[in-house]
Amino acid sequence: MEIRCTQANHQNLQIIGACIDPECQYQRPYCHYCQISHSQHFVNTIPLEFLSNWMQEKYEAFQVMQYSFQECKSSLQTIIDLFIPLININAENLGLSELSNKIKCFSQIQELEILFQSELKQSMDFIILIADQIRQNMKKVATEKQPINALVQTRNLQNTIQIQTQQYQKKISFELIEQNSIQQTEGCRAIAFNKDDSIVLAACDQLIKVYKHDKGKLNYNQTLNEHKENVVTLNFMMKSDRFVSGSFDSTIIIWQQVQFKWVKQQQLTGHSNCILCLIVNNKEDLIISSSKDCTIKFWGKQYDWILQQTVNEHNKSIHSISLNEQQNQLISCSLDKSLYVMQLRELDQKWIVKQFIEVNQYGYRISFINNNQFVYQPYCSEFMQVYDLDQSTLQYKKTIDIPVKCGSQHDTSYFQLQYLKSKGILINKNGKFINILRKLDDNNQFVVEQLIQFDDHINFGQLSQDGCYLINWDIVKRKLQIRKYKEL
Template identity: 45%
Template sequence: MNSQQSVAQLQNKVEECLVDISQQIDSSFSRIDAFLDQVIVVPQLSVAHKHVNYVLPVVQLQPFIQTLANSIIQQVKPIINQTIHQQIKQNQLQLTQSQSKQIQQQDQQQHSITNNLNPFTYNLLYNNSIQQNEYCCAIAINKDNTIVLAGCENKIKVFEFKQEQLKQTQLLSEHQNTIITLNFMKKQNQFISGDVGGLIITWSMNQNSQWIFQQQLKEHSKCINCLVINNNEDLMISGSEDNKIKFWQKQNQWLCSQTITDHTHYVFGLSLNDSQNRVISSGRDKLILIIERSSQDSKWNIIQKISVQVEGSRLCFINDNVFTFQPDCQEQMDVYEMSSTNKQYSKTKQIAVKCGQSCHYYFPQQYIKQKCLLVNKNGQYVNLIRKNQNADFITQQSIDFGHQYVYGQMSEDGNYLITWDYESKQIQIRKYQQQ
C-alpha cells in the first residue's frame, strides 16, 4: 500500500468520525430538549410577610426557557462543528505534510543508494602522500574527516586532515610498546589506543584542542589485536593474544565488567551488529563465536560456535542477519546468514577475492553503509567489494600493494582510504571516484 492510499483511507476514517461526533452532538441537544420539556413550573407562589399573604403573579417560564435553549443550540452547535472541522483539517494537513516529507526522504535515500551503486575506483593522490619510515600498524580517521591518527611504533602521530593534505600537529608518547589498535569516538572528542603489551589508553581533547592522556586499562596480558566500541560509546570490547575477550563498561571510568575465555588461541577480529546486541569474534583456534547480550541481566553469552577449516583474522557484520569472514590467504570470502527458524548462522555463499602468499592480520574489515561497500584486506590486496540491490557481493577494485604488510582504514563516509605499507613507507591517501 502506497502513502497516498494510506492518506485517503485515513481521511475516510476521519470523515466517519466527524459524522459520528455530529450525531452525538445532535443526540445530546435532543436530550437537553426533552429535559427542558419536563421542567415543572409552579403555577402560583405565595409569600407570607407580617401575617399577610401576598399572591405572586404566575410566571410562564417554559416558553422563555425553551427559547433560550434553542438560541444556545443554534449558536453553540455551529461553533462546535466548525472547531471540529478546523481541527480535523489541521490534522489532515499535518499528516499530509508528514507523509510528503517521509516520501521525499525515502526518494532521496533511494536516489543516494542508486548513485552509490554506480561503478567506482579509489585513486591514489600521489602528491598528498607523506613519508613515514617507522612501522605503522594502525590508522584511524575521525567522523568528519578532519583528524587522522597513525600508530607509528610506540608513538601516536596526530595529523590535521585539511584540503586532502596531512599536517602533523601532535606526538603522543604514553605507550611503551607498538600500537596495534586506534578507535575514534563519534559523539565525543575522544579516542582509544591499544598496544602489543596489552595496554589500552583512553584519550580526550582539552580546551586547547590538544589530546591528553585520560585513563590506562591494563587487564590484558598480551597484545590487543582488535577493539570495537558500541554506538552509545558506553561499551568497549577488546580481543587479545591472551585468548580473552573483555567487555568494558563506561561509568565515571572504564571498568572491565566481563571476560570470555572460550577461545583457545589468539583473538583476531571483533564486530558488533546493527542492533548492538551481538558480537562476533574470530581466532587462531579456527573458531567464530556468536556472543549475545541477555535482555535480562545484560550479560554476554555465547549462543553459537562455528568451526572453520582455515583460520581468519577478519570478519564483519553487514547487518543483523549477515556477516562476512575472510579465511587467511584464500581466494574466496565467506558469507554467513542467520536462519529465520533456528536463529543460527551458517555459510551460504563464497565471494571471489584476490589474495597473496601470506597475510599479516591487522587492518580490520569495514562495511561502509553509505556506499554499500566492504573493505577487505587479504594478503597483499585490499579488495573493495560492493553489495548490490540483490544482496550480491561483487569485487569492484583490488589494490595490489605487492606484499602483506599493509594497514589502514576507510573514512566513515567512504570518501577516503588511508593506508601505510612497508614497501612505500608512506601514509597514502586514496579518494573515491564515481565512474
Template identity: 40%
Template sequence: MIAKQVLNRQLEFQIQEIEQYLDSSFDNINNFIDQIFIKDSLISELNNSKLELQLQLPKVPQFNLIFQSELQSNIVQEIKPLINYKTIHQVQIKQSSDQKHQQSLIQSQQSQFKQSMDPKSQFNSKPFKYHLIKHNSIKQREVCYTIAFNKDCSILAIGCKKQIKIYEFKQGLLKLIQVLNEHKDNVFTLNFMKKSNQFISGDCVGSILIWSNNINNQFNCQQKIQGHNDAIRCLILNTNEDILISSSSDETIKFWIKQNEWICQQTITNHTNWVDQLSLNDQQNQVISCGRDKQILVIEYSKQNLKWIVIQNILVEYNGRRLCFINNNQFTFQPNQGNLMHVYEMNSVTKQFTKTKDITVNQNYDDCGLFPQQFIKQKQLLVDKHHKCLNLIRKTQNDEFKVEQSIQFDDYCLYGQMSDDGEYLITWDKSSKEIQIRKYTEEE
C-alpha cells in the same frame, strides 16, 4: 502587540500538535507495513479498497486539507505496489511446504521494501575507483600498524610504532599537529569516539589508553587500563559509547563499562588462540569474533542474565583475521588461506548463522591480522585486505557481492582505514614506506 504574541503562541502550539500527529501517523504506517508481511487477512481488506481507511492522517484545525489529501494519496501510491507484490507472491508462498523458506522469503521482501523506502540505503551502481593522490603521500619509515579517522574526517590518528601521530586532515592533505608518547610499546589499534572528542588505543603489551581533547585542542591521556596480559588486537565501541569491547593475543575478549572510569564487567574465554577481530551488529546486541583457532564466536547480550553469552561456535576450515557485520542478519569472513571470502546469514527460524555464499578474491596466504574488515553503509562497500591486495567489494541491490577494485601492493605488511563516508582510503605499506591517500572517484 499582546494580540500578536497570543497569535504566535497559538501558531506554535498548532505546529507542535501537527508534528506529534505526523510522528504518530508515520509510526502507524511503519507498523502497517510490517503487518502486511505477517498477516494474510489484511490482503483481502486492502484489495477491497480499504487502504485509504487504514491510513488516516491527522485532523488538526486549520491544517491544509488539500495538502493532507495529496500527502495521503502519495503514501497510498507508495504502498499499493507492495500490496500487489505481496498478493502475487502469496500463492507461491502458500504452495511451499517448507516453513523455513516461507519465513525467509517474507523477511527478505520486508527488508527490501523498507530499504527501498529509505533514501540513505539507495544503491549506487556507478563504477568507481580509488585513485592515489601521489603528491599528498608522506614518507613514514617506521611501521604504522593502525590508522583511524575522527567523526567528521578532520583528524587522523596513526600508530607509528609506540607513538601516535595526530594529523589535521583537510581535502586530502595531512598536517602533523601532535605526537603522543604515552605507550610503552607498539600501538596496534585505534578507534575514535563519534559522540565526543576522545579516542582509544591499544598496544602490544596489553595496555588500553583513553585520550581526550582539551580546550587547547590537544589530546591528553585520561585513563590507562591494564586488563589484558598480551597484545590488544582489536577495540570496538557500542553506539552509546558506554561499552568498550577488547580482544587480545591472551585469547580473551573483555567487555568494559563506563562509570566514572572504564571498568571490566566480563571476560569471554572460549577462544583458544589470538583473537584478531571483533564486530558489533547494528542492533548492538551481538558481537562476532575470529582469530587463530579456526572458530567464529557469536556472542549475544542476554537481558535476562544481564551478561554476554556465547550462543554459537562456528568451526571453519582455516584461521581468519578479518570479519565484519553487514547488517543484523549477515556478516563476512576472510580466511587467511585460499581465494574465497565467505558470507554468513542468519536462519530466520533457528537464529543460527550458516555460510551461504563464497566471494572470489585473490589467491594467497595472509598472516597479517591488523587491517580490519570495514563495511561502509553509505556506499554499500566492504574493504577486505587479503595478502598484498586490498579488495573493494560492493554489495549489490540483489544482495550479491561484487569485487569492484583490487589494489595491489608490493608487500603483505599493509595497514589502513577508510573514512566513514567512504571518500578517502588511507594506507601504509612496508614496500613504499609511505602514508598514502586515495580518493573515491566515480568513473564515466
C-alpha cells in the same frame, strides 16, 4: 486483446510500441502520450506488432553467444585431453628440444589463467548474476494470467536488470593522490578518522601521530607517547572528543582532547598479552577488546572505565571482533579455527555464547554487515565467506563464497574489515591486495569494484567516515598514501 496504458491521465490509451533503449528511465510499453518521453532515443523504439520479431532476434543472439561459449569449452577440453598424458612423464626420458617445447606449452596456460582471473572471470560472474535474475523474473511472468500483468512484469524485469547493470557499470575507484603522500619509515599498523574526518590518527610504532585532515591533505599536529610498545589499533568515539588505542604492551588507553591537545585520560590493564582488536559501541559506554591472551574483555563506563566481563571461549589468539547494527550481538574469529556468536542477555547485561561455528581455515577478519549477515575472510583464501541468519533456526549459516584476491601465502592482522553502509562499500585487505567490494541492494551478493595491489602483504589502512578517502601504509613504499573516491 488490446493492451492499455496504465499511466495517470493517459486516458487508458492503447499501447502502440515499446522502448528497447537500455538506458531508458521511463515505462517501456508506450501509448501516444508516453511516446514523447522516448523522443531522445526514438531510434530505439519499435511498433508493438514488431516486438515478437525483436524478441526472436534477441533469442537467436543468445543462442550465438551460447554456441561461442561451447566452442571455447570444447577448445579447452581438447587442450586438457592433450595435457593429461604428459603430467606424469619423466622429464629425464625426453630430449632437450622435446622437453623445451612441452614446457613452453604448459607455460602458455598462465596467459589463459591471467585472462580468466581478470576480465573473463568478472564478466562471467556478471553474466551468471543477470541470467539468474532473468530466470527468476521469467518464472514470475509465466504465473501471471492477464496479458497486462505479464507486460508489467516484463517491464519490471527490464527495470531490475537495468538497475543492476547500472550498478555494475557505474564502477567506483579510489585513486591515489601521490603528491599528498607522507613519508613514514616507522611501522604504521593502525589508522583512524574522527567523526567528521577532520582529524586522522596514524600509529608510528609505539607513537601516535595526530594530523589535521583537509580534502586528502594531512598536516601534522601532535605526537602522543604513552604506549611502551607498538600501537596496533585506534578507534575514535563518534559522539565525544575521545579515542581509544591498543598496543603490544597489553594496555588500552582512552585519550581526551583538552584545549585542542590530546591527553591520556585513563589506561586499562587486564590483558596479559598484546591487544589485537578494539571496538566501541554506539552509546560509547562499552569498549570490547580481543587479545593474543585468548580472551575477550568488556569494559563499561561508569565514572571511570572498569572491567565488567571476560569471555574465555577461544583457546588461541582472537584477531577480530564485530558488533551488529542493533549492538546486541558480537562475533569473533580466532586462530583456533572457530567463530563465536555472542548475545547480550537483557536480564543482567551479560554476554553469552549463542552459536559456535567451526571453520576449515582460521582468519584475521570478520565483520557484521547488518543484523542478519556477516562476512568472514579465511587466511590467504581467494574467497570471502558470507553468513546469513536462518530465520527458522536463528542460527547463522554460510550461504555463499565471494571471489577476492590475495596474491600471497602470508598475511598480517590489525587491518580490520570495514563496511560503510551509506555507500555499501566493504574494504577487505587480503594478502597483497585491498579488495574494494560493493554490496548489491537487497541481495547477499557482493561485487569487487577495485583491486589495489601492493608489493608485500604487510600493509594497513582505513576508510574515512564518509567513504571519500582511503589512507594506507605499506612496508615497501613506507608512505602514508591517500586515495580519493571516484565514480567512473
